[in-house]
Amino acid sequence: AQRVTQPEKLLSVFKGAPVELKCNYSYSGSPELFWYVQYSRQRLQLLLRHISRESIKGFTADLNKGETSFHLKKPFAQEEDSAMYYCALRREYGNKLVFGAGTILRVKS
Amino acid sequence: GAGVSQSPSNKVTEKGKDVELRCDPISGHTALYWYRQSLGQGLEFLIYFQGNSAPDKSGLPSDRFSAERTGGSVSTLTIQRTQQEDSAVYLCASSFGPTLYEQYFGPGTRLTVT
Numbered sequence: 001a002q003r004v005t006q007p008e009k010l011l012s013v014f015k016g017a018p019v020e021l022k023c024n025y026s027y028s029g030s031p032e033l034f035w036y037v038q039y040s041r042q043r044l045q046l047l048l049r050h051i052s053r054e055s056i057k058g059f060t061a062d063l064n065k066g067e068t069s070f071h072l073k074k075p076f077a078q079e080e081d082s083a084m085y086y087c088a089l090r091r092e093y094g095n096k097l098v099f100g101a102g103t104i105l106r107v108k109s
Numbered sequence: 110g111a112g113v114s115q116s117p118s119n120k121v122t123e124k125g126k127d128v129e130l131r132c133d134p135i136s137g138h139t140a141l142y143w144y145r146q147s148l149g150q151g152l153e154f155l156i157y158f159q160g161n162s163a164p165d166k167s168g169l170p171s172d173r174f175s176a177e178r179t180g181g182s183v184s185t186l187t188i189q190r191t192q193q194e195d196s197a198v199y200l201c202a203s204s205f206g207p208t209l210y211e212q213y214f215g216p217g218t219r220l221t222v223t
Contacts, residue, residue: 043214046211046212096168100151
């Protein structure tokens with residue numbers, strides 16, 4: 001079975017500080033990893049996926065198969081980054097997403 | 110273009126009543142998913158449709174839960190004899206295909222069972 005762990009329920013940082021949202025997974029195959037974001041009163045939306053290898057809104061995430069991690073990073077947090085962030089996994093050739101519990105990011109001014 | 114839509118946005122029902130939740134996927138999307146977002150369980154998968162067929166129903170929590178999809182488009186999630194533990198936000202998502210494609214989420218239906 002696949003499992004995604006996000007150890008922090010809440011992460012609070014000051015504007016301009018670096019941010020790292022942690023995500024670890026357990027899956028014996030080759031997973032596809034995602035970060036989804038839900039801003040206040042908005043729907044869940046895809047932020048980035050590991051196969052794209054792109055930076056979205058200044059966020060990056062690298063898949064580390066050795067450590068089974070997919071941490072989300074941003075060098076300088078902005079107030080508009082405040083949201084709920086979910087890490088998710090989809091097994092190879094799979095369909096459903098398996099989500100972590102989510103981390104609330106609060107960026108203080 | 111139009112995104113995934115869900116109705117109603119909010120539903121309050123009494124314990125023991127049946128409820129129907131509706132999802133309208135993005136036009137042309139063949140894959141449709143239902144998830145549940147609750148305080149204790151986070152975001153959990155319920156069921157997946159490819160066209161009108163449901164090859165994966167593994168997330169449905171009990172036989173009180175059922176879903177159907179007609180015309181390869183609209184889907185309805187039905188909960189019979191609702192219980193208080195069914196209170197949650199029910200999310201629908203659709204994608205162009207099952208694997209590799211991004212899932213687009215609807216706004217959700219907040220179900221409260223009193």
